Amino acid sequence: xxxxxxxxxxxxxxxxxxxxxxxxxxxxxxxxxxxxxxxxxxxxxxxxxxxxxxxxxxxxxxxxxxxxxxxxxxxxxxxxxxxxxxxxxxxxxxxxxxxxxxxxxxxxxxxxxxxxxxxxxxxxxxxxxxxxxxxxxxxxxxxxxxxxxxxxxxxxxxxxxxxxxxxxxxxxxxxxxxxxxxxxxxxxxxxxxxxxxxxxxxxxxxxxxxxxxxxxxxxxxxxxxxxxxxxxxxxxxxxxxxxxxxxxxxxxxxxxxxxxxxxxxxxxxxxxxxxxxxxxxxxxxxxxxxxxxxxxxxxxxxxxxxxxxxxxxxxxxxxxxxxxxxxxxxxxxxxxxxxxxxxxxxxxxxxxxxxxxxxxxxxxxxxxxxxxxxxxxxxxxxxxxxxxxxxxxxxxxxxxxxxxxxxxxxxxxxxxxxxxx
Amino acid sequence: xxxxxxxxxxxxxxxxxxxxxxxxxxxxxxxxxxxxxxxxxxxxxxxxxxxxxxxxxxxxxxxxxxxxxxxxxxxxxxxxxxxxxxxxxxxxxxxxxxxxxxxxxxxxxxxxxxxxxxxxxxxxxxxxxxxxxxxxxxxxxxxxxxxxxxxxxxxxxxxxxxxxxxxx
Numbered sequence: 001x002x003x004x005x006x007x008x009x010x011x012x013x014x015x016x017x018x019x020x021x022x023x024x025x026x027x028x029x030x031x032x033x034x035x036x037x038x039x040x041x042x043x044x045x046x047x048x049x050x051x052x053x054x055x056x057x058x059x060x061x062x063x064x065x066x067x068x069x070x071x072x073x074x075x076x077x078x079x080x081x082x083x084x085x086x087x088x089x090x091x092x093x094x095x096x097x098x099x100x101x102x103x104x105x106x107x108x109x110x111x112x113x114x115x116x117x118x119x120x121x122x123x124x125x126x127x128x129x130x131x132x133x134x135x136x137x138x139x140x141x142x143x144x145x146x147x148x149x150x151x152x153x154x155x156x157x158x159x160x161x162x163x164x165x166x167x168x169x170x171x172x173x174x175x176x177x178x179x180x181x182x183x184x185x186x187x188x189x190x191x192x193x194x195x196x197x198x199x200x201x202x203x204x205x206x207x208x209x210x211x212x213x214x215x216x217x218x219x220x221x222x223x224x225x226x227x228x229x230x231x232x233x234x235x236x237x238x239x240x241x242x243x244x245x246x247x248x249x250x251x252x253x254x255x256x257x258x259x260x261x262x263x264x265x266x267x268x269x270x271x272x273x274x275x276x277x278x279x280x281x282x283x284x285x286x287x288x289x290x291x292x293x294x295x296x297x298x299x300x301x302x303x304x305x306x307x308x309x310x311x312x313x314x315x316x317x318x319x320x321x322x323x324x325x326x327x328x329x330x331x332x333x334x335x336x337x338x339x340x341x342x343x344x345x346x347x348x349x350x351x352x353x354x355x356x357x358x359x360x361x362x363x364x365x366x367x368x369x370x371x372x373x374x375x376x377x378x379x380x381x382x383x384x385x386x387x388x389x390x391x392x393x394x395x396x397x398x399x400x401x402x403x404x405x406x407x408x409x410x411x412x413x414x415x416x417x418x419x420x421x
Numbered sequence: 422x423x424x425x426x427x428x429x430x431x432x433x434x435x436x437x438x439x440x441x442x443x444x445x446x447x448x449x450x451x452x453x454x455x456x457x458x459x460x461x462x463x464x465x466x467x468x469x470x471x472x473x474x475x476x477x478x479x480x481x482x483x484x485x486x487x488x489x490x491x492x493x494x495x496x497x498x499x500x501x502x503x504x505x506x507x508x509x510x511x512x513x514x515x516x517x518x519x520x521x522x523x524x525x526x527x528x529x530x531x532x533x534x535x536x537x538x539x540x541x542x543x544x545x546x547x548x549x550x551x552x553x554x555x556x557x558x559x560x561x562x563x564x565x566x567x568x569x570x571x572x573x574x575x576x577x578x579x580x581x582x583x584x585x586x587x588x589x
Contacts, residue, residue: 016495017513020482021520028523041524042531042555049475049551052467055449058477062442232453239449246446262439266484269438273481274492280478331492 005029019331020277027285034288044284048276052235053159058272059238060150063245064106065268067216068115070245070255075213076102077119082209086201089191091127093184095120095137100145100180101220107152110377113142121382132392133190139378139389140396143366144183146329146359147176150223150237153329153362156275157355160337165234169227171352171414175360175407182403183396215248275330286338295342302343312347313408316340317361324365328373332362349411356414360404367393367400427568431487434561438480445473465543472542472551479558486562489569507573514570521563528555 006026013022027041048054067073080094080101087093098120103112117138124134146153149169158165210217223241226232232240249256256264289295306312323332337358344354366374369390379386407413448463449470455462463469485491498509532549540548 011497012513012516013494014497015509015513016493016498017516018491018493020491021517024524025516025520028520028527038523039527039530039534042528046475046531046552046555048478049471052471055445055470055474058442058445058474058481059449062446235449236453239446239453242446243450262435265439265442266435269442269477269481270485270488270490271481273478273483274485274490276478277482278492326494326496328492 002033020274020281023278023281023285023335027281027288030285030288030292034292036288041281041284044287045280047283048280051159053155053165054276055235056150056155056165056238057152057276058269059235059242060105060155061107061152061272062265062268063238063242064111065264066245066249066256068102068106068111069260069264070249070253072213072216072249073098073102073115074119075209075216077116077123078209079213082202082206087188089188091120091124092129092133092137092187092191095124096141096144096180096184096187099138099141100148100176103143103145104148104151105219110142110373112145113138113374113377113381117142117378117381129191132388135378135382135384135389136392136394136396137187138382139374139393140183140367140400142374142378143363144179145176146363147172147179147356149227150234150241152275153333153359154355155234156279156330156333157337157359159279160334161341161351161355163351163355166227166230167352167418168355169224169234170417171356172359173417174413175356175403178406178413179360179363179400179403182399186395186399215253219244275334278331279334282334282338289339295339298339299343299346303346306347309347309349310409312344313349313357316344316357317404317408320358320361321364321368324362325368325372327365329359329362329365332365333358350415352418353411353414357404357408360407364397364400364404367397430561434480434483434487438477438484441473441476441480445470445477448473468543476551476554479554483558483561483565486565486569489566510573511570514566514573518563518566518570521559521566525556525559525563528552528559532556 009022009026013019024041027044028038031038031040076098077094080098081091084090084093084097095116099112099116102116106112106115121134121138124137125131145151149172151172154168154172155165157163158168219241222232222244223237226237226240227234250258250261302312302315306315320332323336327335337355340358341351341354345351366372369375369386372390375386375389375393378384379389382389448466452462452466452470482491498506498513501509532552532555535549535552536547542548542551
């Protein structure tokens with residue numbers, strides 16, 4: 001009976017039912033099976049209002065959407081170009097660095113490809129890079145930077161796993177840099193013949209680009225400096241960022257007209273609402289699963305087949321790759337982490353390390369069919385068939401896969417910076 | 422008439438969303454200013470901020486329902502032949518509406534209990550004022566899902582667009 005309803009729900013999900021409805025239905029069914037009053041689902045849902053860290057989610061998301069609607073993407077490209085443009089393959093490195101930086105703020109929801117891809121893709125073509133390379137680069141860079149503060153998935157992992165978010169922000173730095181450097185290395189290697197660099201390095205251009213970005217420059221210092229130094233709590237940094245971006249883009253630079261603001265607010269809160277209803281109902285369904293002892297049974301089941309940490313991590317990687325191909329990162333986080341975390345801890349995996357591995361692997365999910373979000377957005381945005389987009393991302397995918405394996409089997413890469421503080 | 426009503430509802434939904442988000446940014450910033458500058462703070466401020474986040478989540482979810490843009494998987498649906506796809510969509514819509522109706526009803530009971538027990542939030546205000554967003558929100562989501570299902574049934578709406586990949 002339980003299996004039959006689970007299969008029906010799975011089928012409905014695959015047919016395209018909203019995930020929140022699937023999770024709410026499974027919570028309602030589980031509660032009625034355990035003879036708990038069904039209004040307990042509403043009570044659990046309302047406990048969303050008892051989690052102080054959640055406030056960071058709407059504030060950072062709004063700030064990211066607002067930034068992407070302003071002239072900030074263009075200025076960001078100019079600054080990175082002034083700094084890295086002189087290298088062979090320089091513009092490719094520019095693209096990667098700018099995307100990573102921007103994704104950290106926009107929370108990897110596909111906004112990066114829309115906001116930055118539109119600038120970088122034609123710029124790469126003008127500079128003479130091959131089309132296939134450009135398409136792959138822009139598509140895969142669209143979710144790079146997921147591991148850098150203050151990205152939305154990092155915050156969400158902290159919420160679900162009940163881990164201090166500041167620790168996750170520190171832990172993500174080196175693994176995130178590894179991914180960035182490996183992709184940049186590949187980009188430089190492929191374009192090593194392209195000796196003629198994109199632009200000469202000039203202090204004047206650096207100064208000009210920096211002066212133009214004078215209003216955005218404080219942002220990383222406020223967010224990263226404030227959080228890493230412990231001056232701001234994460235939620236406070238989010239509030240400061242939202243207010244600051246609002247004032248700069250609407251009042252000082254006037255790049256976003258006041259009349260467009262409601263639309264941007266609505267668009268960003270649509271994503272927030274979509275994630276948070278799933279989170280709310282999964283709070284309910286997770287509690288009933290824990291009451292029913294599902295994690296223990298899962299642990300026993302896995303324990304009969306797997307005995308050492310290496311095998312466990314390897315299996316986890318494969319599982320997450322498949323998961324990432326069918327579920328978006330937010331739903332996967334909320335649904336799987338509560339079950340995976342106790343099992344991983346019993347195999348001696350550090351919860352923070354698990355979080356970094358989880359997100360790094362899910363980042364690949366943006367590039368894997370059938371539901372890789374970046375593939376669709378890039379195909380739509382640059383008017384290319386999905387298959388073309390997919391094939392062109394393959395080398396980038398392979399490199400990211402290697403970096404994920406390194407991240408998974410080298411826990412100190414995630415944990416070393418934390419051990420210093 | 423129906424069109425005018427739906428426009429009014431949309432106006433109220435969007436207005437509430439903008440109002441709560443602006444209020445959230447304002448109050449959260451004020452708290453920081455007071456805490457760091459004057460070593461004080463609004464006593465009920467942090468609780469109000471958390472309630473506003475919940476409200477925003479619901480208002481965002483309502484907007485997502487209205488645009489049929491909730492997070493979903495949809496692998497099988499796309500592979501089915503057109504006729505079958507339409508039938509599947511109908512089943513999926515009916516399922517979603519049913520879940521939302523149950524959620525609305527259970528939230529009504531939740532709020533009713535809070536009224537009966539005279540629960541309070543924010544320094545003595547009745548808790549149900551704030552909890553009301555649950556039945557209202559799920560109810561509106563059900564209505565939106567219903568009108569989308571009707572439109573789809575008459576072929577006015579082909580497929581749904583996913584969240585995040587916003588239509589530029």
